Every structure is written in structure tokens, then in C-alpha cells.
Amino acid sequence: MTIERIRQFLSSGEGLTIEFKECVNELSNSIWETVCSFSNRYGGNLILGVNDNGEPIGVNPKAIQQLKKNFTNTLNNPQKVSPSLFLNLSEVEVDGCILLHVYVPVSSQIQLCSGRIYDRNEDGDFDITNSSELVAQLALRKSTAYTEREIFPYVTENELRLDLVERAQKMAIALNADHPWKGMTPTELLRNTGLYEDDWRTGKRGYNLAAILLFGCDDVIRSCAPGYMTDALLRKENIDRYDDRLIVGTNLIDAYDQLIDFISKHTLDRFFLVDNQRVSVRSWIARELISNILVHREYSKGFMAKIVVEKDRIYAENWNRSNRYGHINPDDFTPDAKNPLLAWFFVNIGRADWMGSGIRNLYKYTKIYSGGEPELIEGDIFKTIIPIGNGSYGSGIVNNGTLQYRTEDGQVNGQVNGHVNEHVNEHANRMSDIVTILKLNPRLTIRQIAAEANISYSTARRRIDELKNKGIIERIGSDKTGNWRIIEAE
Numbered sequence: 001m002t003i004e005r006i007r008q009f010l011s012s013g014e015g016l017t018i019e020f021k022e023c024v025n026e027l028s029n030s031i032w033e034t035v036c037s038f039s040n041r042y043g044g045n046l047i048l049g050v051n052d053n054g055e056p057i058g059v060n061p062k063a064i065q066q067l068k069k070n071f072t073n074t075l076n077n078p079q080k081v082s083p084s085l086f087l088n089l090s091e092v093e094v095d096g097c098i099l100l101h102v103y104v105p106v107s108s109q110i111q112l113c114s115g116r117i118y119d120r121n122e123d124g125d126f127d128i129t130n131s132s133e134l135v136a137q138l139a140l141r142k143s144t145a146y147t148e149r150e151i152f153p154y155v156t157e158n159e160l161r162l163d164l165v166e167r168a169q170k171m172a173i174a175l176n177a178d179h180p181w182k183g184m185t186p187t188e189l190l191r192n193t194g195l196y197e198d199d200w201r202t203g204k205r206g207y208n209l210a211a212i213l214l215f216g217c218d219d220v221i222r223s224c225a226p227g228y229m230t231d232a233l234l235r236k237e238n239i240d241r242y243d244d245r246l247i248v249g250t251n252l253i254d255a256y257d258q259l260i261d262f263i264s265k266h267t268l269d270r271f272f273l274v275d276n277q278r279v280s281v282r283s284w285i286a287r288e289l290i291s292n293i294l295v296h297r298e299y300s301k302g303f304m305a306k307i308v309v310e311k312d313r314i315y316a317e318n319w320n321r322s323n324r325y326g327h328i329n330p331d332d333f334t335p336d337a338k339n340p341l342l343a344w345f346f347v348n349i350g351r352a353d354w355m356g357s358g359i360r361n362l363y364k365y366t367k368i369y370s371g372g373e374p375e376l377i378e379g380d381i382f383k384t385i386i387p388i389g390n391g392s393y394g395s396g397i398v399n400n401g402t403l404q405y406r407t408e409d410g411q412v413n414g415q416v417n418g419h420v421n422e423h424v425n426e427h428a429n430r431m432s433d434i435v436t437i438l439k440l441n442p443r444l445t446i447r448q449i450a451a452e453a454n455i456s457y458s459t460a461r462r463r464i465d466e467l468k469n470k471g472i473i474e475r476i477g478s479d480k481t482g483n484w485r486i487i488e489a490e
Helices: 003-012 030-040 061-075 132-145 162-175 186-192 209-215 218-224 252-266 281-295 340-348 355-370 422-440 446-453 457-469
Strands: 018-021 044-048 090-094 097-104 116-121 124-127 196-198 205-208 230-235 244-248 271-274 277-280 305-310 313-319 375-378 381-387 396-399 402-406 473-476 483-486
Touching: 003 044, 003 090, 018 030, 030 044, 030 061, 030 097, 030 116, 030 124, 061 097, 116 132, 162 186, 162 209, 162 252, 162 340, 162 446, 205 209, 209 218, 209 252, 209 340, 230 252, 244 252, 252 281, 252 305, 277 281, 277 422, 281 305, 281 313, 281 340, 281 355, 281 381, 355 381, 422 446, 422 457, 422 483, 446 457, 457 473
Parallel strands: 018 044, 230 305, 271 396
Antiparallel strands: 044 097, 090 097, 116 124, 196 205, 230 244, 271 277, 305 313, 313 381, 375 381, 396 402, 473 483
């Protein structure tokens, strides 16, 4: 969130989607009511360190870390907020005051605070629990807006792959050792994340479509979501048909891996050093593209989503429940999760950012990768066009937003160090991925590293051995209880 945007919120004052809280040293109890009411209405921006008049007073810098921790922990306490939410406060400095901001997205389920239901009206949070009419309207609004919440009462755990639930749990814990999912059984995780629910209007109870898409057996997915299919095509030589094709119709966890592999197989991976951090830009682009086409599509229509890799671009399209039409501008748009449950789950396992961050990342990394900008066009069919260039870019460095890269022909926006072999760059990038993963969580085992890097166990062990032999990393302690130490940057 930019300072300019925060200033706009302050000048416009509190309203349907904006709320200020002072919270200088601690979180006020009314915060949770606001979070739930935002989730139940249109979403909204919550800003801490601001009085009711929109004047920044700031939060105590010494209390910031504790405020952030308490905020995250309380949102994952089912006794206070249910279903749990995964949101984080970010810091913004305005007029010498440190403010904390969070965008609360719309939830596809009825959000409760301490067992009560709150809705947003103008600039207030109202308890509607005892109004059967208002609760019914809220339930109707949510149930008709989100296909992912359709309940299938005859689907049981026998039709779900609990091994995938455990895998998702490990992925979340690998990113955050204190993740709220830690210690949960698969059944507890499914229920706590809103994948098993009650329909207040019809009395139905069971697993919803989001649960089936994430963890269902393939035959169950085909029965409950017959229109779900993703067609990945390579069209570089045979543009009338295709050079390679992959049709994906499995669960979203495995579908993500298969589509990532398809893009990796048919595009170049280039070395970039972004602000002194080695980054696989191609991986970031593929991540945002694929998570978007899986998470934000409309699953009620029999429209096969497509990803097409061409010589100079990647083109993707999927059916969409549109709230607006036209091109998306990353500097002026309101995030709108089409399937909040799926989006929230992908955020937890590290395969997506909240929509606002994801769109900005796509613009950032596409410009680094090819020098162009992506096009995102919203309508009944959501279209994404990502320029990938003609392969002339080599490796590069990005410092303070300035791209310095090597080509065969000469210098562009910076220094020239000659042509760098793409294969060497790709290998270096893959090794760098391991180092980056270990920096984030040095306690991972090799099997966990393999899962996080989407590679086989044997490949992970081979790369780990190579990094150890080069003196880049070392293991301290036992394989089960020890941790990795990064000796020097790769």
C-alpha cells in the first residue's frame, strides 16, 4: 500500500470500506467486529494509529511487533474469529507517524466474531445476529455470489485425499513454523478453514466445492465440477494446432505443479539479481499466472481455461465472474477475490499472494523478464497476456528498480559483461532456489526442501550435496533436529 493511497483514505474519512482505530499500544476489542463486518459486506481498509477525524497519531514503535503478532494470532483463534482469517498488518509512515494497515477481503462465508454476526453499514459495525431477516439476506448474498461454497452433502472424507491435506499442512508450516495449522488433524484443518460448513438457508451440511477442488479424488472432481479443465498449449512452430499439449483436470494442488512444469519446460529461466537477492523471475511470473487461473476462475461454467505459450508471449484465459470491465491498472484497482476460500488457502501454502500483491508482482517481474508489461483484461472471460520477448535477454541485475542485463549485442540500461550461457544461468537459478528456501526456513529436511522446490527427493539431495561441496551451506546438528547455515551467498 502506497503512502499516497493511505493519504487518500485519510482525507476521505471513515465509511463503508474504511475504518480508523487509534491502537497506540494495544489492539482494541472493536477491531475484530470491524474485520468481520468488512468480510461480510464489501471488504475494506483498516488503518491503526489514526483517530476518528482521520488525523495520524501513530502507533508506538516499540509495540509494533507485538501488535502484529496479536493481530495474526487472534484472527486464527476460532473462539474469537470464525472461520479463521490469514491477514497481516503492514507498516506505512505518514507525516512522521507509523501507521499499520490491512486490507480485509470479502469472505465467501458468514464471518463470526465471538459467535456473533456483524455487518457493515456506512461507517459502523452492527450486530445482526438476532435479526433472522438480515442474516438470511447476508447468507443469500454470499451463497449466490460464490460457487466455491456450494455444499455437496454426500461427499465424505472417503472421497477426499487426506494425504494432500497433510501435504498442504506441511507446506504451510515450512513457511511459518508457528502456523495455526500446526498440530491439527486433517479433519480439524478442513473444518477450521471453512471447507466443511453449514448452509443456514437450506440446512445442508458437508464439504463444499472448494474442498473438492483442492483435495477431491479425480472422479469426484469431474462429477461435482464437470466444467473444470485447463488446457495448456505450446504454439511456437505449429501455430494452427500445437507443438505440445497438456490437459489438466486433477486437484488444484497437483494441477498447479503440472502447469508450472509445463511453463518451465517451454520458456527460458534467466538469472536476475534483484536488490542483491538471486531471483528466478520466470518462476514468479508462472506462479502468479497459474495461481490466478486456478483460484480466481468461475467454476460453474463449462468453459475450458487455457494457457498458451507462444514465441513472444504467454496468453491465458478463463471464465470469470466479473464486477468490472476493461484493463486492470495495478496502481488503481480494488482487489476482488472471486473465490476467497481458495485464494486464502493458496496464500497459506505459499502459492499465491493476496490479489493486490499478486497483480503488482506480475507487472514488476514481467518488466524485468522481457522489458514489457502484462495486460490483464477483465470481462466475462478474464484474459492475461504476458510478453516474454524473443530470448535475447540474458542474465541481469536489478538495483533500485533499474534493470542491468547482459545480451549478445551490447549494453542496455547498465553494464555489459558479455553473453552468459542460459543453461548455466538456469542451473544457478535452481541452486539459488534451494538457498532461498533455506534462508526462509533453515530447519527443513531434504524431503521438505524437495516438496517446497517442486523437485524430486533425489534431485534435492544432489543439489544439497553440491551446495555443501562448494562451501555455500552446512548442516548443524542431526538430520531431524538440526538446521542449515548459509555460509555465503551463492
